[in-house]
Amino acid sequence: MYDEADYIMLSALQHYQFCPRQCALIHIEQQWAENRFTAEGRVLHERADSSKSEWQGDVRIVRSLPLCSREHGLSGKADVVEFDRDGRVYPVEYKRGKPKSDRCDEVQLCAQALCLEEMLALRIDCGALYYGQKRRRKEVLFDAELRALTVEIIAKTHELLRDGVTPKATYAKKCDSCSLYSICLPKSCAGGRQVGRYLANVLKGES
Numbered sequence: 001m002y003d004e005a006d007y008i009m010l011s012a013l014q015h016y017q018f019c020p021r022q023c024a025l026i027h028i029e030q031q032w033a034e035n036r037f038t039a040e041g042r043v044l045h046e047r048a049d050s051s052k053s054e055w056q057g058d059v060r061i062v063r064s065l066p067l068c069s070r071e072h073g074l075s076g077k078a079d080v081v082e083f084d085r086d087g088r089v090y091p092v093e094y095k096r097g098k099p100k101s102d103r104c105d106e107v108q109l110c111a112q113a114l115c116l117e118e119m120l121a122l123r124i125d126c127g128a129l130y131y132g133q134k135r136r137r138k139e140v141l142f143d144a145e146l147r148a149l150t151v152e153i154i155a156k157t158h159e160l161l162r163d164g165v166t167p168k169a170t171y172a173k174k175c176d177s178c179s180l181y182s183i184c185l186p187k188s189c190a191g192g193r194q195v196g197r198y199l200a201n202v203l204k205g206e207s
């Protein structure tokens with residue numbers, strides 16, 4: 001069980017999976033910058049947040065529901081949670097773009113389900129990711145494999161943020177879409193040799 005002071009944000013899991021350095025820059029060093037991708041994601045979430053909770057037929061749609069878990073040391077919000085009259089609880093997370101080849105969105109949704117299970121003392125079998133670009137839901141099953149992966153990512157993210165050390169930058173293709181690129185400077189900070197090359201280029205006027 002975690003003390004409330006040691007809770008990490010649900011969003012940190014997504015940041016960790018994208019890049020541990022990005023996670024540390026945001027959640028340890030409190031750095032933030034927005035690019036087109038984060039702005040689009042923010043607008044999509046704001047739209048989901050701005051609508052009121054409502055009934056749609058037999059289903060109660062609750063938006064921006066605060067979540068937490070003492071067992072996993074998490075806090076945050078669910079974009080949408082659907083409650084039906086039979087007691088089924090179904091979290092829905094809004095994402096910009098389209099389904100990804102990795103499982104990072106599924107891990108974030110599963111972490112929300114773990115919070116809801118603890119808060120409501122029930123079992124949640126599945127939820128959905130809604131992708132803005134495709135304008136459709138993808139159902140996600142919270143099976144043993146996804147639950148184990150999610151618990152592993154939660155533990156690793158806690159460890160990173162508890163240690164409080166920002167990992168060194170390693171340039172990769174994903175850096176080109178990272179909103180913290182200009183703060184991180186992955187090509188100039190990746191290591192001594194790259195720094196040397198970067199400085200040499202600066203002196204030659206090539207950077």
Ligand code: SF4
Pocket residue numbers: 018019020021022025169170171172174175176178179180181184185186
């Ligand atoms: S620019 Fe690259 S290394 Fe730096 S935080 Fe972003 S993804 Fe990580």
